[in-house]
Amino acid sequence: MNRMKFTWTRLNKALGRSGTLSLAFLTVVVLAAVLAPLVAPADPNQSSLLDAYAGPSGAHLLGADGIGRDLLSRLIFGARTSLLGPALVVGVSLLLGIPLALLASWYGGWVDGVIARVFDLVYALPGLLLAVLTVALFGPGLTPAVVALSIAYIPFLARIVRAAARQQRVSPYVDALAVQGFGVLRITVRHILRNIVPVVVGQAAIAFGYALLDLASLSYLGLAVQAPTSDWGVMVSDSDALLKGYWFQVTAPGVLIVLTVLALTVLGARISGEKPPGYLRRGRPARAASAPVDAAGNDRTTVGAAA
Amino acid sequence: MNAVVGCGVLEGGNAVEARGLNKHFKAHHAVVDLDFDVPAGGSLGIVGESGSGKTTIARMLVGLERPSGGTIAVTGRDRSRPARGAKERGRRARELQIVFQDPYTSLDPSQSARAAVEEVLRHHRRPLALAQELVDQVGLTERQSRARPRDLSGGQRQRVAIARALAAAPKVLILDEAVSALDVSIQAQVLNLLADIRAETGIAYLLISHDLAVVRQLCDTVLVLRRGRVVEQGECDRVLDDPAEDYTRALREAVPVPGWTVGG
Amino acid sequence: MTAPLLELSGLTVDVATDDGGARTLLEGVDLTLAPGEALGLVGESGSGKSMTMRAVTRLLPRAASATGAIRFEGADVLGMNAGELRRYRDRGVGLVFQDPRAHINPTRRIGAFLVEALVRSRGVGRREALARAAAVLAEVGIDDPQRRLGQYPHEVSGGMLQRVMIASVLLAEPRLILADEPTTALDVTIQREVVAILDRMRRERGMGMVFITHDLDLALAVCGRVAVMYAGRIVELRSADTLHERAAHPYTLGLLGSRPSVDARAERLTAIPGRPVSAFESGPGCAFAPRCSFATAGCESAPPPLADFDGGVVRCARVQEIHAARMETKA
Known part of the structure; x- marks a missing residue:
């Protein structure tokens, strides 16, 4: 018990209250997705026309949709497809983006220049547009959408990784390792990458949120996940329910999407972001103090140096 | 202890030989026709002010910069060209190591002293048991050797950097302003430590510094550098007590010593 | 005796920490500076030398609070309102x-x-101000001041820029200069020139100066009196020309022994064991006791007072005995 409390305190300190809350929410969502067959009260595809647009009741905790499928179960199973897509997108982007980023940061010069320009080029293409084009070429479905988004997301992840890795690259400790005769692969993976893990994880979480939103939009448009598979994006697109005034059937998956993306964004920022420069955080008073900058900025009197 | 740590004395000859060394950065000529030797087991100080090219020399010796001209030989083996292959890199690493100036950035922030030393030992296929001796040799406690760099003071970190360099059992150690960033009382500890290590192991030092007093304390010979060129070189005592060049004299006289007055 | 230009009495600075506690960075600092006097503050990391200067200018970090008194020409600096502070x-x-x-x-x-x-x-006119600036640049030894006025900071060297900073201070004609490691980033030959300029300007204009440095010998060359600080307190204060002969505090002696000499190689430097600490890291007794070879059990329990000794002031409970023992070994 004590141990749990300790972990909780540390988590709170590292992520802040908003970060911890986000993490808790995401944990619940992921658990629900993984354990869907165990926790869902009903089969998500079992329809019963008698229950069409049923309100919340003992039989259907959140009610049912237009053909009487249990809404809660559909939301829970929907989490699976809704999370799987972005997970694939982020996974593939990282797999391709990290090596490119490390390559660029290590060699610098023209290698860096070429890779950075390619990133810029891809970055300039809206991911959704790329996905729509791919779907137009290969037909709708999750796979083409994921492939297109994976490519579109590479620069989003790799540019940050490159910048962070570059910072490490110019540190003397990397020179020291090179002088010890270690190879490029070992130094970049075992040392540089390890030291920028928080940046990678944080940015990946944010990318995950955006990918979830993009895929949901594509599913909404009928270009990615196809009905009748339960998916939050597909569920939001239930125009029949909306037309008949059953707003809850459409809003519930929408709210889940928004909350999940929000939680991922907050958590990502918390993981990768520097905390505000608290005085004494490192226990080195003379370095942490930023007073002269303040003084020069807003209280210029005698001289820049003096203020 | 020296047998264990393994920085064996070279049989005579020079630990480092540089001949006709040059380095250009675009239009800037950073190092000009430089010749110098570090005798086996000896200690050479390279003294210069900012922009003298002293750090460029260190980086060329360890292979972080490629000389534009001239040759470098360490323990008799040429290293004017970049190393080819892992084997050659490893061999060069076991000949020459370096300790950098800034104790805050020269260690991997996620690696403890012990982990850093063990990684190097493993890389050079040396017994891991040596880690303990290296940590002891540089005067780190058990607790300090397991701590991350951010929990160590500047002096402690510099000890870690020294232990990591010694773990490769080099014949020569370059100290690139290695004590400049330390507090006075810590600087003395590290200077004593470096003197002890040399006495025990017979390792040769190449000390790069702007601080004449530090050079005098640690070096047998000294080379005064200005804008990439040698001003004067020779025995430490001779050069510092009886400089032949005006520039050396000016450097010497600018050091605040007891009785030194402003202006002068 | 003239009224002091700057007077610190019992100056203490605490910083609030994230977990609601407080850490002491400066503890009971007493100092007086006469008009036109140069005083050195010497110490290592955590000694509080820079914090003292920040307190004097009220440029403390937001989380820090100062207690005690700082008087500048008799005026209470800690009690100044915004307008007075700006004027000061x-x-x-x-x-x-x-x-x-x-x-x-x-x-x-x-x-x-x-x-x-x-x-x-x-309210000085622009043309008039530029003329004054050029004149002061010339005074601090900058050639062709007119050209320099039109240059950007990145176009000049570090030593030159430090002269520009000194010129900017001189233009304001303050009564007190606080110099915090002004030459540490400079080459020794440039250091010598910059220090000489500071010294000459100070003398010519009769300004007081507090010179903060880690280099004891430099402070001795520039200042009339030198205060050695350790862990947020002054441990020894004496006149610069007698410090080498009469240093009495074990820490001052340690600093003198630690620094290698450019004149001769020491067989072995007499290093002080351990590392310098900050005030909040020290125990109830003498902060230096854990590193002091003369310390006894008593040193660790009660803080020693700052007391007159041999022409200076020393904060050491055993100063008499240590001095006697040293004289004996010398003789």
């Missing part, structure tokens, strides 16, 4: 920092930087 910073004190580049706007010309305060808060 404007005309009272001028600061010279270690890294001039961090304290000058890189996008503005040196001339604009130098005249800004004159034009804006003194």
Whole structure:
């Protein structure tokens, strides 16, 4: 018990209250997705026309949709497809983006220049547009959408990784390792990458949120996940329910999407972001103090140096 | 202890030989026709002010910069060209190591002293048991050797950097302003430590510094550098007590010593 | 006796920590500076030398609070309101920092930087201000001041920029200069020139100066009196010309023994064991006791007072015995 409390305190300190809350929410969502067959009260595809647009009741905790499928179960199973897509997108982007980023940061010069320009080029293409084009070429479905988004997301992840890795690259400790005769692969993976893990994880979480939103939009448009598979994006697109005034059937998956993306964004920022420069955080008073900058900025009197 | 740590004395000859060394950065000529030797087991100080090219020399010796001209030989083996292959890199690493100036950035922030030393030992296929001796040799406690760099003071970190360099059992150690960033009382500890290590192991030092007093304390010979060129070189005592060049004299006289007055 | 220019009594600085506690950075610092006097503050990391200067200018970090008294020409600095504080910073004190580049706007010309305060808060005409700036640049040994006024900070060397900073301080004609490691980032030959300029300007204009440095010998050369600080307290204060012979505090002795000499190689430096600590890291007794070879059990329990000894003041409970023992070994 004590141990749990300790972990909780540390988590709170590292992520802040908003970060911890986000993490808790995401944990619940992921658990629900993984354990869907165990926790869902009903089969998500079992329809019963008698229950069409049923309100919340003992039989259907959140009610049912237009053909009487249990809404809660559909939301829970929907989490699976809704999370799987972005997970694939982020996974593939990282797999391709990290090596490119490390390559660029290590060699610098023209290698860096070429890779950075390619990133810029891809970055300039809206991911959704790329996905729509791919779907137009290969037909709708999750796979083409994921492939297109994976490519579109590479620069989003790799540019940050490159910048962070570059910072490490110019540190003397990397020179020291090179002088010890270690190879490029070992130094970049075992040392540089390890030291920028928080940046990678944080940015990946944010990318995950955006990918979830993009895929949901594509599913909404009928270009990615196809009905009748339960998916939050597909569920939001239930125009029949909306037309008949059953707003809850459409809003519930929408709210889940928004909350999940929000939680991922907050958590990502918390993981990768520097905390505000608290005085004494490192226990080195003379370095942490930023007073002269303040003084020069807003209280210029005698001289820049003096203020 | 020296047998264990393994920085064996070279049989005579020079630990480092540089001949006709040059380095250009675009239009800037950073190092000009430089010749110098570090005798086996000896200690050479390279003294210069900012922009003298002293750090460029260190980086060329360890292979972080490629000389534009001239040759470098360490323990008799040429290293004017970049190393080819892992084997050659490893061999060069076991000949020459370096300790950098800034104790805050020269260690991997996620690696403890012990982990850093063990990684190097493993890389050079040396017994891991040596880690303990290296940590002891540089005067780190058990607790300090397991701590991350951010929990160590500047002096402690510099000890870690020294232990990591010694773990490769080099014949020569370059100290690139290695004590400049330390507090006075810590600087003395590290200077004593470096003197002890040399006495025990017979390792040769190449000390790069702007601080004449530090050079005098640690070096047998000294080379005064200005804008990439040698001003004067020779025995430490001779050069510092009886400089032949005006520039050396000016450097010497600018050091605040007891009785030194402003202006002068 | 003239009234002191600056007087610190019982100056203590605490900083609030994230977990609601407080850490002491400076503890009971007493100092007086006469008009026109130069005083050195010497110490290592955590000694509080820079914090003292920050307190004097009230440039403390937000989480820090100062207690005790700081008097500048009799006025209570800690009690000043915004207007008084501005006036005090404007005309009272001028600061010279270690890294001039961090304290000058890189996008503005040196001339604009130098005249800004004159034009804006003194109502001096722009042309007149530029003329004054050029004159002061010449005074601090800068050739061709007219050209320099039109240059940007990145176009000049570090030593030159430090002279520009000194010129900017001089333009404001303060009564007190606070110089915090003003030459640490400079080459020794440049250090010598910059220190000489500071010293000459101070003498010519009768300004007081607090010179903060880690280099004891440099402080001795520049200042009339030197205060050695350790862990947020002054441990020894004496006149510069007698410090080498009469240093009595074990820490001062340790500092003198630690520094290698350019004149001769020491068989072995007499290093002080351990590392310097900050005030909040020290125990109830003498902060230096854990590193002191003369310390007894008593040293660790009660803080020693700052007491007169051999022409200076020393904060050491055993100073008499240590001195006697040293004299004996010498003889």
